[in-house]
Amino acid sequence: xxxHTLDQEEGKSLNFLExxxxxDIKEGCREIHTRFPxxxxxxxxxxxxxSICLNFGLAKRYNGTCNLRFDxxxxxxxxxxxxDSIKEDIQWLGFMWSKECYTSDYFGQLYAWAVLLIKKxxxxxxxxxxxxxxxxxxxxxxxxxxxxxxxxxxxENLDLFARMKEGxxxxxxxxxxxxxxxxxxxxxxxxPLLYRILHAHHHRTANQWCIYPMYDYAHGESDSIExxxxxxxxxxxxxxxxxxxxxxxxxxxxxxHQYEFARLNITNTxxxxxxxxxxxxxxxxxxxxxxxxxxxxxLRRRGYTPASVRAFADKVGVAKRDNVIDLGLLEFCVxxxxxxxxxxxxxxxxxxxxxxxxxxxxKTEIIHCVNNPExxxxxxxxxxxxxEVYIERDDFxxxxxxxxxxxSPCKEVRLRYAYxxxxxxxxxxxxxxxxxxxxxxxPQSLGGxxxxxxxxxxxxxxxxxxxxxxVEIRLFDRLFxxxxxxxxxxxxxxxxxxxxxxxxxxxxxxxxxLVKAKLGETFQxxxxxxFAIDKDSTLENMVFNRTVTLKDSWAKENK
RNA sequence: UGACCUAUGGUGUAAUGGUAACACAGCUGAUUUUGGUUCAGUCGUUCGAAGUUCGAAUCUUCGUAGGUCAACCA
Numbered sequence: 364x365x366x367h368t369l370d371q372e373e374g375k376s377l378n379f380l381e382x383x384x385x386x387d388i389k390e391g392c393r394e395i396h397t398r399f400p401x402x403x404x405x406x407x408x409x410x411x412x413x414s415i416c417l418n419f420g421l422a423k424r425y426n427g428t429c430n431l432r433f434d435x436x437x438x439x440x441x442x443x444x445x446x447d448s449i450k451e452d453i454q455w456l457g458f459m460w461s462k463e464c465y466t467s468d469y470f471g472q473l474y475a476w477a478v479l480l481i482k483k484x485x486x487x488x489x490x491x492x493x494x495x496x497x498x499x500x501x502x503x504x505x506x507x508x509x510x511x512x513x514x515x516x517x518x519e520n521l522d523l524f525a526r527m528k529e530g531x532x533x534x535x536x537x538x539x540x541x542x543x544x545x546x547x548x549x550x551x552x553x554x555p556l557l558y559r560i561l562h563a564h565h566h567r568t569a570n571q572w573c574i575y576p577m578y579d580y581a582h583g584e585s586d587s588i589e590x591x592x593x594x595x596x597x598x599x600x601x602x603x604x605x606x607x608x609x610x611x612x613x614x615x616x617x618x619x620h621q622y623e624f625a626r627l628n629i630t631n632t633x634x635x636x637x638x639x640x641x642x643x644x645x646x647x648x649x650x651x652x653x654x655x656x657x658x659x660x661x662l663r664r665r666g667y668t669p670a671s672v673r674a675f676a677d678k679v680g681v682a683k684r685d686n687v688i689d690l691g692l693l694e695f696c697v698x699x700x701x702x703x704x705x706x707x708x709x710x711x712x713x714x715x716x717x718x719x720x721x722x723x724x725x726k727t728e729i730i731h732c733v734n735n736p737e738x739x740x741x742x743x744x745x746x747x748x749x750x751e752v753y754i755e756r757d758d759f760x761x762x763x764x765x766x767x768x769x770x771s772p773c774k775e776v777r778l779r780y781a782y783x784x785x786x787x788x789x790x791x792x793x794x795x796x797x798x799x800x801x802x803x804x805x806p807q808s809l810g811g812x813x814x815x816x817x818x819x820x821x822x823x824x825x826x827x828x829x830x831x832x833x834v835e836i837r838l839f840d841r842l843f844x845x846x847x848x849x850x851x852x853x854x855x856x857x858x859x860x861x862x863x864x865x866x867x868x869x870x871x872x873x874x875x876x877l878v879k880a881k882l883g884e885t886f887q888x889x890x891x892x893x894f895a896i897d898k899d900s901t902l903e904n905m906v907f908n909r910t911v912t913l914k915d916s917w918a919k920e921n922k
Numbered sequence: 923u924g925a926c927c928u929a930u931g932g933u934g935u936a937a938u939g940g941u942a943a944c945a946c947a948g949c950u951g952a953u954u955u956u957g958g959u960u961c962a963g964u965c966g967u968u969c970g971a972a973g974u975u976c977g978a979a980u981c982u983u984c985g986u987a988g989g990u991c992a993a994c995c996a
Contacts, residue, residue: 378936434996503924504925553992681935683928684928686933687933689932692947736955737959780955913958914957917957
């Protein structure tokens with residue numbers, strides 16, 4: 364066991380899918396087979412991460428297998444670019460599929476089964492156009508009416524369907540439908556479409572086919588071909604289950620079963636692919652991997668770790684109830700991980716220069732700083748210190764409120780790991796803005812402890828002004844300020860809910876050693892939050908993304 | 923005016939006819955060379971009504987509320 368001890372596993376209660384599986388195992392199901400079936404028409408988001416953790420996690424837990432299956436039945440929307448990104452994201456999350464499958468691999472079998480259904484009198488070619496079919500379907504309260512082509516002979520259907528496949532007919536001129544019940548209370552059972560004609564180039568089968576199976580026809584059979592025991596999908600497919608079962612039973616093939624769980628929703632976040640695509644296309648974000656996006660690549664770029672996303676998926680649970688998870692839970696998960704695993708560094712995002720007047724002009728000394736107080740093995744590092752340092756503008760107030768224990772005139776504060784300093788003089792420009800603080804240090808206080816036992820409550824971070832490197836730092840706020848960005852007034856869209864101030868770019872200063880940091884590394888900048896190197900980072904212009912702030916009870920109190 | 927799904931603290935999730943609990947969020951305090959971390963404490967919960975039962979969050983019935991379904995999308 365790598366992540367949990369056995370005891371923890373045993374103490375945890377089962378979710379409803381685990382209960383079903385354990386019950387199936389008890390009743391003789393020998394191997395568990397799941398699958399993750401994305402359509403390669405966009406990038407994966409945190410909602411998919413929940414499904415990935417579920418499907419791959421269940422397979423792992425019960426020593427089964429989990430296939431990755433690209434559900435590529437609609438060539439007009441699917442691209443290889445997406446296939447590659449999906450594979451990358453799943454592996455980044457820490458999972459590996461047993462088999463890489465494509466629904467398009469089964470086009471031949473699916474076609475043969477459609478012919479079989481026709482022969483059984485369970486499918487027919489319909490010449491009605493889209494509008495006629497829609498009208499014939501009725502409504503949720505009014506039964507549909509049979510198509511005039513519903514009673515074609517088997518021979519005629521076979522002939523027509525073969526000619527559909529041969530490309531004899533125009534797009535939209537004919538479809539293959541199942542013959543079920545036009546008055547069924549479940550709209551999906553009113554003679555659903557099995558095949559449509561689409562003279563389109565497919566990213567894998569190229570121009571081999573001009574008829575393509577619909578989702579409902581392809582999905583269950585693909586599960587069946589792969590011997591999937593537990594086909595897990597989201598709640599909106601619940602009404603599809605009778606149809607899923609219908610095909611399997613009429614075809615008399617391996618009985619896969621479908622189970623539905625509630626999809627993930629997060630406050631202040633939009634999750635639909637369509638909306639995320641819109642954000643990208645309208646250039647409201649930098650791309651699919653913008654650190655403000657809920658995409659997996661966005662989270663990765665932001666500095667989220669695979670373990671933190673997995674922990675989140677675990678904490679949100681699995682059930683059938685519609686839910687909205689507080690974005691704060693995701694932030695909690697990444698803080699918890701990074702607190703233990705990210706090394707500390709010092710950086711100043713909004714500097715004021717501090718001149719230590721009684722410190723020798725040309726002296727530089729080395730300060731030893733703890734890399735991670737949560738992990739002694741992380742050791743210490745050397746940080747230069749000299750007469751001029753930068754501190755955070757927030758860490759000085761000329762007229763401090765009560766309980767402010769940072770720097771203010773005549774008050775003493777600790778420069779973390781270095782010295783105690785006292786502010787003697789405030790230098791301002793002609794506009795009254797503080798430009799420099801002239802301080803004196805206590806030479807006896809190296810390391811930060813006074814020699815006479817006097818207590819100094821405040822501790823602030825700093826960087827050596829002569830040796831610090833200037834970098835770009837990107838600070839993110841939530842993309843939407845409303846808890847439910849999808850809820851909009853008449854005439855508005857979720858786009859109107861975008862937070863205009865979700866990105867702040869600042870120039871900050873970092874410890875000199877930090878320039879060696881590489882893409883993929885994340886640090887805690889002490890007292891500020893967790894920061895990850897951005898892919899835009901270059902030798903000339905290093906770029907850091909703030910993954911998440913630290914909890915800050917002072918800021919909260921003084922809001 | 924259909925069928926199906928769902929209903930437990932602020933948000934999630936458990937309790938499988940027998941003491942309603944866990945996490946996040948909130949609030950108090952302690953510790954702390956990060957106003958971080960950690961620790962201790964605290965707030966607050968079974969949609970409604972009737973029924974079955976010694977006993978109901980759990981079973982039954984009737985309500986109520988929310989969601990899903992009428993693409994040649996998945």
